[in-house]
Amino acid sequence: MTNLAILPILIPLLSGVLLAFTHNRLRVTRTLAMLLALAHLITMGFLTFHVLTEGSIVLEAGNWIAPYGIVLVLDPLSALLALTTSIILVAVVWYAPSSVSEEQESFYFYTFVFLLITGVSGAFITGDLFNLFVFFEVLLMASYALITHGGKKVQLRESIKYVLINLFSSMLFVTTISYVYAVLGTVNMAQLAERAAASDSPGIITTVAILLFFVFATKGAAFPLYYWLPRSYIVPNPVISALFGALLTKVGVYSLIRTFTLIFHQQPDIIDNLFIWVGNLTMLFGVIGALASRNIKLIVAYNIIPAIGFMLVGIGMFNSDGLSGSIYYLLQDMIIKAALFLLAGTIASLAGTADINKMGGMIRSHPVLGWMFFIGGLVLAGVPPFSGFIGKLLLVRGAFEKGETVTVIIMLITSLLILLSIVRAFIRVFWGEGNTGAEPSGKYGSQIFSAGFLMLFTVFLGIGAEAILPAVQQIADYLLEPQTYIELVLKGDH
Amino acid sequence: MEIIMIVLAGILFGFAVYNILQKRLLRIIIGTALLSHAAHLFILTMGKLKRGAAPVLREGTENYTDPLPQALILTSIVISFGVTSLLLVLAYRAVKTNGTDNMEELRGNNHD
Numbered sequence: 001m002t003n004l005a006i007l008p009i010l011i012p013l014l015s016g017v018l019l020a021f022t023h024n025r026l027r028v029t030r031t032l033a034m035l036l037a038l039a040h041l042i043t044m045g046f047l048t049f050h051v052l053t054e055g056s057i058v059l060e061a062g063n064w065i066a067p068y069g070i071v072l073v074l075d076p077l078s079a080l081l082a083l084t085t086s087i088i089l090v091a092v093v094w095y096a097p098s099s100v101s102e103e104q105e106s107f108y109f110y111t112f113v114f115l116l117i118t119g120v121s122g123a124f125i126t127g128d129l130f131n132l133f134v135f136f137e138v139l140l141m142a143s144y145a146l147i148t149h150g151g152k153k154v155q156l157r158e159s160i161k162y163v164l165i166n167l168f169s170s171m172l173f174v175t176t177i178s179y180v181y182a183v184l185g186t187v188n189m190a191q192l193a194e195r196a197a198a199s200d201s202p203g204i205i206t207t208v209a210i211l212l213f214f215v216f217a218t219k220g221a222a223f224p225l226y227y228w229l230p231r232s233y234i235v236p237n238p239v240i241s242a243l244f245g246a247l248l249t250k251v252g253v254y255s256l257i258r259t260f261t262l263i264f265h266q267q268p269d270i271i272d273n274l275f276i277w278v279g280n281l282t283m284l285f286g287v288i289g290a291l292a293s294r295n296i297k298l299i300v301a302y303n304i305i306p307a308i309g310f311m312l313v314g315i316g317m318f319n320s321d322g323l324s325g326s327i328y329y330l331l332q333d334m335i336i337k338a339a340l341f342l343l344a345g346t347i348a349s350l351a352g353t354a355d356i357n358k359m360g361g362m363i364r365s366h367p368v369l370g371w372m373f374f375i376g377g378l379v380l381a382g383v384p385p386f387s388g389f390i391g392k393l394l395l396v397r398g399a400f401e402k403g404e405t406v407t408v409i410i411m412l413i414t415s416l417l418i419l420l421s422i423v424r425a426f427i428r429v430f431w432g433e434g435n436t437g438a439e440p441s442g443k444y445g446s447q448i449f450s451a452g453f454l455m456l457f458t459v460f461l462g463i464g465a466e467a468i469l470p471a472v473q474q475i476a477d478y479l480l481e482p483q484t485y486i487e488l489v490l491k492g493d494h
Numbered sequence: 495m496e497i498i499m500i501v502l503a504g505i506l507f508g509f510a511v512y513n514i515l516q517k518r519l520l521r522i523i524i525g526t527a528l529l530s531h532a533a534h535l536f537i538l539t540m541g542k543l544k545r546g547a548a549p550v551l552r553e554g555t556e557n558y559t560d561p562l563p564q565a566l567i568l569t570s571i572v573i574s575f576g577v578t579s580l581l582l583v584l585a586y587r588a589v590k591t592n593g594t595d596n597m598e599e600l601r602g603n604n605h606d
Binding site for chain 2: 167
């Protein structure tokens with residue numbers, strides 16, 4: 001059974017390679033990509049079920065016993081995140097033919113998408129810090145290819161900045177790993193946790209941890225390292241924006257959750273305050289950016305940033321409610337961001353412009369689109385009964401437990417401002433008179449369908465919280481108890 | 495020996511950052527290449543320099559060089575090699591389509 005842990009990496013990798021061979025037969029590629037994405041979703045569903053009911057799966061690659069070899073750890077957190085990734089993959093593959101031009105599609109589009117998923121899933125399930133860096137590079141390489149896919153002037157201009165900032169933070173990551181190796185003498189996460197806990201010089205470990213925080217904060221777009229994100233995320237095709245917005249920053253947040261709950265929690269005062277204050281500022285500055293923009297894609301892109309702030313604050317609480325809030329928010333935000341990017345892409349392509357001041361009255365010609373965008377806004381702001389509410393409720397509870405009243409106030413103000421930014425876009429685009437957009441075509445149907453597919457999951461995460469919440473709370477308790485992970489990897493009989 | 499290596503890595507980091515802060519695209523790319531060299535040198539130093547010994551080859555070896563940093567560097571070199579070559583191609587395309595290699599002029603405006 002332990003070999004199952006490699007499937008989340010293996011399936012998308014082989015699919016990507018397979019799709020490279022069929023790239024000039026478009027119909028075959030589309031069907032095959034859809035089938036492979038569904039197969040991935042089903043496999044991930046099965047694996048998550050297996051992990052949640054029977055316990056985590058640990059694979060020691062090549063039978064090299066941990067900590068000497070590379071381990072892949074499919075624990076409940078990794079499994080749920082990899083499952084969410086596969087849901088987004090299905091929606092994206094569904095949406096792609098209606099939005100990406102045929103020429104672009106046949107230029108290895110699906111190969112790169114699947115390779116991106118390989119990197120993301122790999123980052124979620126690896127149990128080794130250096131391996132995490134390698135999977136970051138895998139997903140970044142695929143993202144470099146996707147962000148320039150199509151080769152428009154503005155894309156090439158923005159992608160340079162995107163590549164440079166990521167290259168710089170990757171090199172900082174490598175440097176930090178070498179610090180970690182110098183201080184603790186290993187890169188295996190479980191062994192790192194064990195040695196960090198036994199170390200008698202927590203000061204140096206905290207210093208290294210803060211360096212690592214900056215690396216992941218750059219990848220995850222936290223204040224003040226988010227400035228590269230909004231503009232570079234809106235230049236590629238909406239499908240690619242959805243993929244990036246849903247997955248890439250969240251990998252950074254996942255890495256923060258994993259490393260800081262497991263390894264670097266030696267001096268809680270410093271680390272927790274760092275998370276809470278960076279989180280607070282990220283929320284405020286992100287939402288101000290969203291309010292200041294008139295471009296519908298930019299509004300959605302800026303809304304990624306406050307969400308990252310919410311998750312960081314939750315990690316900073318470091319109690320059961322705070323962490324489960326973070327994880328719940330992480331899961332639902334992946335889905336809702338993908339859905340909103342897809343909807344914003346549809347709106348912009350129907351209206352022929354992304355400027356909300358040049359649109360109006362689209363509710364008459366596209367009612368379904370309008371109401372879906374509106375519900376998306378409610379989910380984002382955290383209006384009950386949708387999924388955003390559950391995450392925020394947990395976070396607020398965690399903050400009160402920790403005694404962080406200022407954070408609670410900032411969270412609630414931010415939620416209101418998020419609602420304002422989305423509703424203002426909704427009013428401008430869908431009410432009043434003006435450019436009502438092109439007539440609905442066949443393409444429109446499949447676009448609505450794939451966004452609706454994602455919306456279903458967010459609504460389920462909200463209304464069906466009873467089913468998901470216990471699992472998430474269990475994960476939070478499991479993260480608070482690093483010993484479980486250490487025993488699972490180092491001493492488990494798997 | 496470690497001190498010299500660390501100073502050397504520091505100098506490389508310094509030159510790399512200086513080059514990355516320049517306006518010409520090519521200078522920036524040279525900066526990133528230097529940055530990766532600095533990082534690799536740094537990994538090697540952090541694993542403790544030891545000369546005249548092989549990595550662990552058979553059981554019971556007492557005097558050996560730590561093979562892990564070398565494996566890490568090898569992986570990292572391959573990755574940075576790939577990224578640098580991609581960046582060069584990307585920069586070439588960007589300069590051709592945008593007609594400039596000055597980062598000031600690649601800033602963009604609010605209308606697109």
